Amino acid sequence: MDTTAEAGSGRAEGGTRTAEPPGGTHTIAQVAEEFGITLRTIRWYEDQGLISPERRGQQRLFRPRDRVRLALVLRGKRLGFSLEEIRTILDMYDAEPGETGQLRYLLEQIHRRRAELLQRQRDLQQTLAEFDELEQRCRDDLGRLESSG
Amino acid sequence: MDTTAEAGSGRAEGGTRTAEPPGGTHTIAQVAEEFGITLRTIRWYEDQGLISPERRGQQRLFRPRDRVRLALVLRGKRLGFSLEEIRTILDMYDAEPGETGQLRYLLEQIHRRRAELLQRQRDLQQTLAEFDELEQRCRDDLGRLESSG
DNA sequence: CGCTACGCTGCCGTTGACGTAAACGTAAGC
DNA sequence: GCTTACGTTTACGTCAACGGCAGCGTAGCG
Structure with missing residues (x-):
């Protein structure tokens, strides 16, 4: 077990026993x-x-x-994304440039994912815009209540 | 992709038996x-x-x-968002302007949600950028393979 | 009158993403 | 040698978000 000389050089400092990382x-x-x-x-x-x-x-x-x-x-x-999807994305990242077929597949994947993300971006923008609207409404109501109450 | 394999039947309005919507x-x-x-x-x-x-x-x-x-x-x-979160957001939308306390709470909620969305937006941008990079890499590899193979 | 299409309400099953607990190993330190 | 801190595995529990089915109602057609 201890045949492998571990890379941890002479650390052995004063008593922190927190399972030191090598x-x-x-x-x-x-x-x-x-x-x-x-x-x-x-x-x-x-x-x-x-x-x-x-x-x-x-x-x-x-x-x-x-x-x-x-x-x-x-x-x-x-x-x-689900973990499954994340894994395929991660796999995309460190895919070796094998054959052209695989590269084309990867490109297609990228396009699909990007389309998804762009859709999400649109959803995001819209929701943010509606939040702005809602906030304005709130502020209006608040001002009205404070000035009339 | 519908799970219910049900082909559409003749869709004539008015007289047919499609449980007419009032x-x-x-x-x-x-x-x-x-x-x-x-x-x-x-x-x-x-x-x-x-x-x-x-x-x-x-x-x-x-x-x-x-x-x-x-x-x-x-x-x-x-x-x-989870359905639970979505419900609270929807509730935000049609909240009656009751008292100032509630309005302030609502404003706070809006800020919190907005912060989340902005975080997501950043995540999105980054991922999209990385996709661009990845795509470029792919295209490079593809070009290299085609010209040398 | 029965058939069919559509609808309703349970209730159990499933999948994803972990939490929780049990039972144990191991190295440090007194 | 015992405790303590940190780690391990395996197994089971849970929660969300439905899918699927059973059992039943009902409206219209022929």
Whole structure:
């Protein structure tokens, strides 16, 4: 087990026993803290193939790449994509330029996704506009109530 | 993509037996067709208090107001809001200008929701930008493959 | 009168995205 | 050697948002 000389150089500082992360990596708890999600959620994302942190024995090692992907996952979620969709999008990102067929497929995917996002953008604009209207109405009502009450 | 495999029959107005909609109203089936959702979904939305069509006896009568609300519901869904959230937003729309306290609360709500939407807008922009980048990469790769292969 | 088309109300099933709990491993520190 | 902190897996629970079906009503046609 300890045959692998770990990259953690002489750290051994004064007593912080917080399961120190080796190299430039992070523990699952640190990542969870950083992104404001639970350990369970992170493990779930791994199960779903959204991230695949390395292992030191059983423990997960989160490298920068994983944290970037995680950020993308969360942004995808904010945009309302399902985890499944997010995975295919992520797969799009790091697809190797294989054959032209695959590239064409990827381009088509991009177009489809973009169309969705543009629709969402329109929805967003409209809703924001209506919020503005609503707010104006509110302010009017408020002014009326204050001046007459 | 409708799940109900039901081919449209002869659609003659007036004399036929298509459970004629009275006044300027529509039947549940017509509304479902119009919005591309199922009857089940519409009833579910009513259960959740998102719409409340009138009744002629047992049957639902959909008036313009209901269809407007339904459109808002679907837009909200496209934006990724839960039905619960959508209901509170809808409630915001037709809140009576009661007391100033309520109005202030409503304004606060509007601000909160708007902040969310603005966040989403940023997410959207970023993702769209990355799609552009990705597409460019794809096109480059494609050109390279075609010219060298 | 029965058939058919359309509608209604339950109620259970399903899927996605986790939460929660149980039961355990392991390394640090006293 | 025991505790404590952090981690692991597996299994089951939950909540939203419906789908699907059962069982029934009813309006109009022939």
